[in-house]
Amino acid sequence: DIQMTQSPSTLSASVGDRVTITCRASQSISDWLAWYQQKPGTAPKVLIYKASTLEIGVPPRFSGSGSGTEFTLTITSLQPDDFATYYCQQYKSFSPWTFGQGTKVEIK
Amino acid sequence: QLQLQESGPGLVKPSETLSLTCTVSGGSINTNYFWGWTRQPPGKGLEWIGGIYYNGDTYYNPSLRSRVTLSVDTSKNQFSLRLTSVTAADTAVYYCARSIRYWGQGTLVTVSS
Numbered sequence: 001d002i003q004m005t006q007s008p009s010t011l012s013a014s015v016g017d018r019v020t021i022t023c024r025a026s027q028s029i030s031d032w033l034a035w036y037q038q039k040p041g042t043a044p045k046v047l048i049y050k051a052s053t054l055e056i057g058v059p060p061r062f063s064g065s066g067s068g069t070e071f072t073l074t075i076t077s078l079q080p081d082d083f084a085t086y087y088c089q090q091y092k093s094f095s096p097w098t099f100g101q102g103t104k105v106e107i108k
Numbered sequence: 109q110l111q112l113q114e115s116g117p118g119l120v121k122p123s124e125t126l127s128l129t130c131t132v133s134g135g136s137i138n139t140n141y142f143w144g145w146t147r148q149p150p151g152k153g154l155e156w157i158g159g160i161y162y163n164g165d166t167y168y169n170p171s172l173r174s175r176v177t178l179s180v181d182t183s184k185n186q187f188s189l190r191l192t193s194v195t196a197a198d199t200a201v202y203y204c205a206r207s208i209r210y211w212g213q214g215t216l217v218t219v220s221s
Contacts, residue, residue: 001170034208043203043211044154055209087154091208094167097144097156 002026002090006100012108019075021103023088028068032092035064035073038102039084047086048073083107110135112204112212120198120219126191130204130212137180138162142207143187145178147200148214155200160187194219 003026013019023033031051036044046055048064051071061076075082088100116128130143137143144159158168160178168176177190191198201214 043214045211046209049208089154089156089208094159096158096167096169096171099154099156102153 001096002029002093002098004088004090004098004100006086006088006103008103009101010104010106012106013078014108015078015080017078017108019078019082019105021073021086021088023066023071023073023100025069025071025090029090029092031067032090033064033066033071034089034091035062036087036089037082037084038087044087078105110206110210112206112210114202114204114212114215116215116217118216118218120194120217121221122195122219123193126189126194126198126217126219128189128202128204128215128217129186130188132185132187132206136182137185137187138182142167143180144205144207145189146203146205147198148203149197149200157189157191157202196220 005024007022033051034046035048037047038044047058047062052064063074065072083105085102085104087102091097111133113131120126142159145157146154148154156169160166160180166178175192180187196219199219201216203211203214205211
């Protein structure tokens with residue numbers, strides 16, 4: 001299996017802060033990486049796919065970068081609606097698709 | 109707008125079989141997309157279960173492979189999940205999705221006697 005390691009697991013930040021979440025793959029996944037936002041009681045919502053492609057309707061304060069084994073999700077100016085849990089997922093290989101353990105973004 | 113909706117029993121007894129169906133609306137399942145299942149135990153992270161193409165090609169998480177069967181019914185625009193010999197560890201919200209971009213709202217399945 002390709003292991004996905006996310007950091008940090010919890011992040012405390014204030015509205016307006018720049019936030020960066022990192023995801024590391026145990027082997028190269030090229031750019032087959034997605035980032036999701038999940039709020040309590042709701043399904044994950046894709047923000048970024050193919051490592052850096054912004055999903056339609058997602059605010060441009062979200063951006064993704066990286067390739068190979070190192071990836072980042074950046075929120076340039078944190079908004080109240082952004083407090084949530086974020087997951088990365090590799091979908092290069094079906095053996096199997098794997099998720100990071102999640103990063104909870106909390107209000108500081 | 110593509111929509112997916114999970115359906116099935118919310119309570120399953122230990123050792124029995126969990127069966128869920130995902131109904132696709134606003135688009136055809138008979139397309140070259142990957143139709144998958146992911147689950148999330150209460151308070152925990154996401155676990156990919158597996159998925160299927162419209163032609164029946166399937167891919168499973170090896171950790172669940174021996175207990176999972178996926179199928180697709182193109183005439184009903186549905187795909188389904190069967191998980192046998194369930195235990196309390198299978199209690200989770202189960203999500204269906206088209207590839208990575210379109211997800212159902214999820215359905216909670218509790219395994220308990």
